[in-house]
Amino acid sequence: MTDPIVETRGLEMRFALPTHFLSREKPVLHALSGVDVAIRPGETFCVVGESGCGKTTLGRAIMGLLTPSEGEIYFRGERIDTMDEAARKPVRADMQMVFQNPYASLNPRRNVFETLAEPIRHLMPEKSGREVRAQVEEVLDATGCDQSWQRRLPHEFSGGQRQRIAIARALVTNPAFIVADEPISALDVSIQAQILNLLTDLQAERGLTYLFITHDLSVVEHFGTRVAVMYLGQIMELAETETIFDDPKHPYTQLLLDAIPKLTGGSFDAPRTPGELPDPVNPPPGCPFAPRCPIAQDICRAERPRLRVIPGSTTEAACHFAE
DSSP: OOOOSEEEEEEEEEEEOOOOTTOOSOOEEEEEEEEEEEEOTTOEEEEEOSTTSSHHHHHHHHTTSSOOSEEEEEETTEEOTTOOHHHHHHHHHHEEEEOSOTTTSSOTTSOHHHHHHHHHHHHOTTOOHHHHHHHHHHHHHHTTOOGGGGGOOGGGSOHHHHHHHHHHHHHTTOOSEEEEESTTTTSOHHHHHHHHHHHHHHHHHHTOEEEEEOSOHHHHHHHOSEEEEEETTEEEEEEEHHHHHHSOOSHHHHHHHHTSOOSSSSOOOOOOOSSOOOOTTSOOSSOTTGGGOTTOOHHHHHSOOOOEEOTTSSOEEOOTTOO
16 A cells, blocks of 8 residues: 555644633643544545534644644654754645635735745745746646736635635645645635636646545535544544445444435435534543434443444444444
8 A cells, every 4th residue: 555645643732721710720622632644645535524623723733833732743754743944844845735715815915926936935945036937827827827817916806716826826836735624615606616626637637635624525525535524633434435425334424424415305404413512621531422422322421432444344433333
């Protein structure tokens, strides 16, 4: 099997919260709890789950925008989470990110050329001015942007056009790996398909590897290679996309799939699961999904299930009763 291009081992992310003046305890939010992923070259590795499950935190930790509390992060077999900024600079050119909101991710005071030229000048200082301009023009063509956009400011573009520019910025240093953090959720449905098609074409042309973060399973079905389902900072299930949709093993995955709106059956009501989301400041001792799980037993509330390969399948699931 091919060595992973990106790998995390036991990734933990904890955030200290403000202390109430009447309390002596320092609350800690557990955003990631022992996350292990191995992303293969050329695949689209999708991370799905409800808001607050840790999807974006995982992507930002991999990109070095957040420092893990514990655990290790590897890129092409080299550990990168302990690198200082100078050592990490060459790696940054090979790892880029597309953010969720195209209205916030572009500097409103910089025109398109300045926006695209900045990563090259910072990460590839050996490039001449002519080489920088040629690289900008090439990536504009690759992402379907008009060359006349170079002197225009972000407020002159629509949401879909801005996201194309944001994708061009991520590609301008010719990376191998891109974190796409819900890149279509802020766009109209008609534009979403265009952006997904663009990402697919770019992956085929440039051999890109994606970490694709989304809450929309209907997108994952047509775009992803493998899917990791997250809940309260932990991976509940990990499998090939087709397997996830045909034979989900974890009750939480089944809940997410049942919640996808369907045109048959005469009702658009999503199934309701009893219980509340656990508090990430005080997570339950056992399975985090146990308070809402329809098949939970005493062992689920006492012992945290490990992510394991389910016998008779290729699926990994963190559930005592996944069989």
